Amino acid sequence: xxxxxxxxxxxxxxxxxxxxxxxxxxxxxxxxxxxxxxxxxxxxxxxxxxxxxxxxxxxxxxxxxxxxxxxxxxxxxxxxxxxxxxxxxxxxxxxxxxxxxxxxxxxxxxxxxxxxxxxxxxxxxxxxxxxxxxxxxxxxxxxxxxxxxxxxxxxxxxxxxxxxxxxxxxxxxxxxxxxxxxxxxxxxxxxxxxxxxxxxxxxxxxxxxxxxxxxxxxxxxxxxxxxxxxxxxxxxxxxxxxxxxx
Amino acid sequence: xxxxxxxxxxxxxxxxxxxxxxxxxxxxxxxxxxxxxxxxxxxxxxxxxxxxxxxxxxxxxxxxxxxxxxxxxxxxxxxxxxxxxxxxxxxxxxxxxxxxxxxxxxxxxxxxxxxxxxxxxxxxxxxxxxxxxxxxxxxxxxxxxxxxxxxxxxxxxxxxxxxxxxxxxxxxxxxxxxxxxxxxxxxxxxxxxxxxxxxxxxxxxxxxxxxxxxxxxxxxxxxxxxxxxxxxxxxxxxxxxxxxxx
DNA sequence: GAAAATAGTGCCAATTCCTGTCACCATTTG
DNA sequence: CAAATGGTGACAGGAATTGGCACTATTTTC
Numbered sequence: 001x002x003x004x005x006x007x008x009x010x011x012x013x014x015x016x017x018x019x020x021x022x023x024x025x026x027x028x029x030x031x032x033x034x035x036x037x038x039x040x041x042x043x044x045x046x047x048x049x050x051x052x053x054x055x056x057x058x059x060x061x062x063x064x065x066x067x068x069x070x071x072x073x074x075x076x077x078x079x080x081x082x083x084x085x086x087x088x089x090x091x092x093x094x095x096x097x098x099x100x101x102x103x104x105x106x107x108x109x110x111x112x113x114x115x116x117x118x119x120x121x122x123x124x125x126x127x128x129x130x131x132x133x134x135x136x137x138x139x140x141x142x143x144x145x146x147x148x149x150x151x152x153x154x155x156x157x158x159x160x161x162x163x164x165x166x167x168x169x170x171x172x173x174x175x176x177x178x179x180x181x182x183x184x185x186x187x188x189x190x191x192x193x194x195x196x197x198x199x200x201x202x203x204x205x206x207x208x209x210x211x212x213x214x215x216x217x218x219x220x221x222x223x224x225x226x227x228x229x230x231x232x233x234x235x236x237x238x239x240x241x242x243x244x245x246x
Numbered sequence: 247x248x249x250x251x252x253x254x255x256x257x258x259x260x261x262x263x264x265x266x267x268x269x270x271x272x273x274x275x276x277x278x279x280x281x282x283x284x285x286x287x288x289x290x291x292x293x294x295x296x297x298x299x300x301x302x303x304x305x306x307x308x309x310x311x312x313x314x315x316x317x318x319x320x321x322x323x324x325x326x327x328x329x330x331x332x333x334x335x336x337x338x339x340x341x342x343x344x345x346x347x348x349x350x351x352x353x354x355x356x357x358x359x360x361x362x363x364x365x366x367x368x369x370x371x372x373x374x375x376x377x378x379x380x381x382x383x384x385x386x387x388x389x390x391x392x393x394x395x396x397x398x399x400x401x402x403x404x405x406x407x408x409x410x411x412x413x414x415x416x417x418x419x420x421x422x423x424x425x426x427x428x429x430x431x432x433x434x435x436x437x438x439x440x441x442x443x444x445x446x447x448x449x450x451x452x453x454x455x456x457x458x459x460x461x462x463x464x465x466x467x468x469x470x471x472x473x474x475x476x477x478x479x480x481x482x483x484x485x486x487x488x489x490x491x492x
Numbered sequence: 493g494a495a496a497a498t499a500g501t502g503c504c505a506a507t508t509c510c511t512g513t514c515a516c517c518a519t520t521t522g
Numbered sequence: 523c524a525a526a527t528g529g530t531g532a533c534a535g536g537a538a539t540t541g542g543c544a545c546t547a548t549t550t551t552c
Contacts, residue, residue, distance in 0.1 A: 003539080015358060022499070032541045037500065047318070054499045055549025065395055068318045069356040072293065075313050077349030081327065084346045088334045099394065100330045103323030110315040115261070148345065149311060249510085268528065278512045283529065300528045301520025496551075501544105508539070517530080522523105 001030055003039075010039055011048065014062035021059045075115060076148050078107055082119065087128055087184050122155050128184045147212055151191075154179050154214040161193065163212035165204055168244035177202065178220045190246070194220075203246045247276055249285075256285055257294065260308035267305045321361060322394050324353055328365065333374055333430050368401050374430045393458055397437075400425050400460035407439065409458035411450055414490035423448065424466045436492070440466075449492045 001009075009029045014020055026036045040060065044050055049063035073081075085100045108116055154161045162176045177193030180201070189206035240246055247255075255275045260266055272282045286306065290296055295309035319327075331346045354362055400407045408422045423439030426447070435452035486492055 012358065015360070021497095034501095034542075035540055038540085041500090047320075052499055053549080054497085054547075056497045056551065058498050058549070060499085065322070066320065067358065067361060068320055069324055069353055070316065070318050071349075071353035071356040072314050072316050073349045073352060074311065075315070076311070077345050077352070078315055080343070080345035081331070081349050084331050084334045084343065085327070088330045097326070097330065099323050099326035103317075103319050103327050106319060106323070107315055107317035110317040111313075115313060267526095280513075280530095281511055284511085287529090298528055299520080300518075300526085302522070302526050304520075304527050306528085494552085496549100498549080499547085501546080503543090503545105504541105506539105506541080508537105510537070511535085513534090514532090515530105518528085520527080521525085 006031060006035075007039055007043060010036065011043065011062065011067070014050070014060060015064065015067065019053075019059040019061050025060070073107065075111070075119075076152075078104075078111065079119060079122070079148065079152070081107070082123065083126070083184075086123070086126070118152075118156055122152055125155050125180070126182050126184065147206070147209065150212045150214050151179070151182075157214065158219050160215040160220065161191075161212060162215050163204075164210045166208045166210075168241075168246060175202075175204070176215065177204075182206075188241070203240075205241065205246055252277060252281075253285055253289060256282065257289065257308065257313065260296070260306060261310065261313065265299075265305040265307045271306070319353065321357070321365075322398075324350075324357065325365060325368070325394065325398070327353070328369065329372070329430075332369070332372070364398075364402050368398055371401050371426070372428050372430065393452070393455065396458045396460050397425070397428075403460065404465050406461040406466065407437075407458060408461050409450075410456045412454045412456075414487075414492060421448075421450070422461065423450075434487070449486075451487065451492055 006029050010025060013025060013028055022033055022036055022040075026033045029036065031039075040050060047066060047068060049066035051061040051063065053059060053061075082104060085097065085104055088100075089097050108119070111119070150161065153159065158178075160176050161179045162174065164172060165175050166172050175193075175195065176197075177191075177195045179191060179193050181192040183190040183192060183203075191204040191206060191209065193202055193204060194200075195202045252275050256271060259271060259274055268279055268282055268286075272279045275282065277285075286296060293312060293314055295312035297307040297309065299305060299307075328350060331343065331350055334346075335343050354365070357365070396407070399405065404424075406422050407425045408420065410418060411421050412418050421439075421441065422443075423437075423441045425437060425439050427438040429436040429438060429449075437450040437452060437455065439448055439450060440446075441448045
């Protein structure tokens with residue numbers, strides 16, 4: 001019996017039976033009384049709340065609120081969760097968002113330090129707007145998760161993004177732009193890019209982007225993002241989108 | 247140097263430099279070549295994708311996509327994340343929500359089985375509506391995370407909920423109701439409860455609830471929740487809320 | 493008040509597991 | 523072929539975990 005699996009077995013047993021005695025636990029997991037006591041201490045250090053009553057009829061009791069999960073997430077998954085919670089908070093202060101934040105903070109802390117810096121830089125390129133009134137979404141496509149790695153690479157390495165774009169009128173074209181920012185106007189997302197061939201900024205709706213890739217060896221400088229929360233109102237972009245100009 | 251911190255150091259070093267040789271790694275982390283090889287094996291078992299090229303100019307390469315985080319979350323935190331992502335998806339199909347779901351699925355799987363069942367039952371009591379047009383939120387209060395444990399206990403154990411309520415006109419009262427459902431109409435949340443003393447269903451805005459507790463030993467039967475997504479439109483509730491009748 | 497039951501701690505020997513060394517193999521590059 | 527590199531197996535020594543014991547503190551029962 002491994003240390004890890006023994007800890008799991010102890011937590012499991014404590015969860016099943018309301019109150020358990022140390023000797024019973026020792027018998028169950030096949031370890032000595034002393035070892036089980038050490039394990040209990042380790043579990044408490046890990047944050048499990050285990051009450052103990054001494055004397056006859058005493059024993060150990062696990063506070064079910066303190067049961068914890070140990071999930072292993074990939075970086076894109078963490079990032080998706082971060083975006084979700086951030087977007088939700090922008091939609092208004094939902095209940096329990098503090099709790100969700102606390103959870104995310106823990107997840108972030110578990111990442112390598114340099115990865116956290118990357119994430120924050122990427123998040124800095126993200127502008128999240130207010131809830132938009134419902135609009136016609138009949139032609140809204142789907143966004144594929146495969147976008148994320150390419151976007152992350154391009155934003156962090158300041159590389160050109162190359163992708164297929166289908167505009168409001170259904171015309172297809174292959175674009176190559178310098179990614180400057182991402183805008184979230186639930187339920188729509190936009191990429192703000194500087195198009196060198198047109199020498200202008202362009203907005204692209206994410207659901208119309210496909211076959212995206214970061215182009216190696218095309219380092220560029222970040223320009224001033226033509227988008228300030230309080231200067232350029234989101235409503236303008238939305239109006240242009242509705243008019244088919246995005 | 248601990249096993250754990252050595253693993254971290256190796257992952258970090260592999261992330262920094264594109265391709266690294268085992269002997270260089272051994273020198274860097276202050277362990278022997280054999281130990282580093284064992285560590286690499288362990289990391290691969292943990293899911294890290296580490297490519298290796300033998301021969302001159304070879305070395306190790308870490309697939310950045312495979313970097314993982316190992317966060318330890320409490321059950322309320324998991325629940326808050328679940329609610330966040332569910333609410334966000336109801337707000338429209340945001341990008342990367344599939345990724346967020348995948349992450350949450352992993353987190354859920356890491357919970358004890360009976361805890362998952364509880365979570366699902368609790369989520370079943372949750373009705374998530376469409377985005378509501380912006381409305382006047384000047385009087386919107388804040389919701390405290392301390393609500394969640396009491397709510398969970400009450401919903402799962404079918405216990406009465408007792409709390410202070412401040413209605414639209416600012417009148418305070420202490421209520422005791424059978425919790426039937428929760429409604430999310432971003433950014434507002436409502437509790438649907440059966441009030442025995444009034445023999446009727448009542449809606450309570452979450453941000454007006456305080457000092458909440460689940461009352462022990464008051465088991466009740468779930469009644470038919472007077473709320474069907476397609477029958478009773480959310481707009482009706484919103485209209486009543488605006489008129490100060492909630 | 494005494495006895496029994498229970499959690500908890502300190503100490504030390506025994507055991508188990510981790511680490512380093514070495515020999516060796518397989519593959520690629522020049 | 524030789525050099526450079528990742529990878530595996532065996533084994534001795536060292537580090538960490540475990541078990542046993544004596545002991546303390548508290549609560550319940552008689």
